[in-house]
Amino acid sequence: MSAAAEVEARRIAALLGVPAAELGYLRSRGASALARLRLAIASAGMERHRRSFERLARASALLPTALAARIAQEHLGPVLIAALAPFLPPARAALLGQRLEPGFLADVAVHLVPDRAAPLLAALPPELLSTTLQQLLARGEYAVMGTVVEQLPATTVTRLAAEIADPAELLAIAAYVGDKRCLRPVVDSFDDNAILQLLGCAAEGAAMSALIELTAVLEPLQQRRLRSLLATLPEPSRRAWGEAAPTAALA
Amino acid sequence: MPPSALVTTLAALVLEPTVRARLQQLIEARFERQDAELMQAVEQALELVPGLLRGAVRRVLGL
Numbered sequence: 001m002s003a004a005a006e007v008e009a010r011r012i013a014a015l016l017g018v019p020a021a022e023l024g025y026l027r028s029r030g031a032s033a034l035a036r037l038r039l040a041i042a043s044a045g046m047e048r049h050r051r052s053f054e055r056l057a058r059a060s061a062l063l064p065t066a067l068a069a070r071i072a073q074e075h076l077g078p079v080l081i082a083a084l085a086p087f088l089p090p091a092r093a094a095l096l097g098q099r100l101e102p103g104f105l106a107d108v109a110v111h112l113v114p115d116r117a118a119p120l121l122a123a124l125p126p127e128l129l130s131t132t133l134q135q136l137l138a139r140g141e142y143a144v145m146g147t148v149v150e151q152l153p154a155t156t157v158t159r160l161a162a163e164i165a166d167p168a169e170l171l172a173i174a175a176y177v178g179d180k181r182c183l184r185p186v187v188d189s190f191d192d193n194a195i196l197q198l199l200g201c202a203a204e205g206a207a208m209s210a211l212i213e214l215t216a217v218l219e220p221l222q223q224r225r226l227r228s229l230l231a232t233l234p235e236p237s238r239r240a241w242g243e244a245a246p247t248a249a250l251a
Numbered sequence: 252m253p254p255s256a257l258v259t260t261l262a263a264l265v266l267e268p269t270v271r272a273r274l275q276q277l278i279e280a281r282f283e284r285q286d287a288e289l290m291q292a293v294e295q296a297l298e299l300v301p302g303l304l305r306g307a308v309r310r311v312l313g314l
Binding site: 015016017018022023025026029033036037040041043044045047048049052055056058059062063067070071074075076077080 | 260266280289300307312313
């Protein structure tokens with residue numbers, strides 16, 4: 001069982017309020033399947049309590065931002081705030097977000113249901129996203145970051161990707177991106193050196209499958225660029241690519 | 252009955268019927284607890300809200 005699957009199984013146990021051992025049978029499932037289950041449970045909970053969350057969102061508008069932020073952190077907690085956030089007007093949620101502690105924001109991000117949060121994510125100021133990104137990177141929350149990428153504007157994804165220095169972390173996040181076509185602008189934004197680092201890192205075994213999936217959905221011009229860069233890598237790296245992806249777009 | 256997206260996700264895990272039924276029970280229990288937790292958190296939070304505003308917030312919340 002992968003470490004990522006272990007983390008997801010523990011998250012589901014925490015969400016359901018049971019000891020992790022009680023859900024031991026989930027550990028044989030893949031991390032992606034477990035992440036989907038966790039988000040489906042959270043999404044169903046949001047629907048079930050939609051009326052309460054809508055009322056809370058309206059009530060929040062009556063409160064000064066600082067007080068609403070204090071209530072969020074001290075009484076509601078990250079799970080409820082993640083469920084409530086999509087019901088808030090995005091501009092109000094962005095204002096509140098700026099009053100929350102970075103660690104709390106990262107906790108909220110972990111529990112956010114990405115496909116419910118697109119308007120909210122688009123409204124968040126760049127500094128807030130950067131701060132949260134750094135918190136999530138420090139925690140190794142690659143699944144959380146990867147599943148949210150499709151809901152972010154392309155310009156935001158490109159800017160945030162530029163803030164991640166470690167190619168292994170970029171690949172770890174890319175592995176959790178569902179539709180990898182949304183990463184095309186990121187590839188264009190990277191200079192040759194950054195691309196070479198990614199290709200070399202993947203050749204060392206770091207999430208090569210994620211990069212193979214990505215290259216398969218790149219535009220022909222992008223694939224040509226990567227092929228020519230791949231040809232400049234040291235022989236062991238080229239061989240690793242040839243063996244791992246003999247029929248892939250870069251072959 | 253859980254929403255169809257949750258049913259589909261559970262089905263994709265291909266669990267033994269008894270295990271799946273138990274997991275569904277846990278999910279249902281979670282939803283029932285969540286409502287109580289939400290109301291408890293709201294009642295505690297209201298103590299932070301100044302008097303006049305508290306009344307307005309309670310009305311919006313339907314309390």
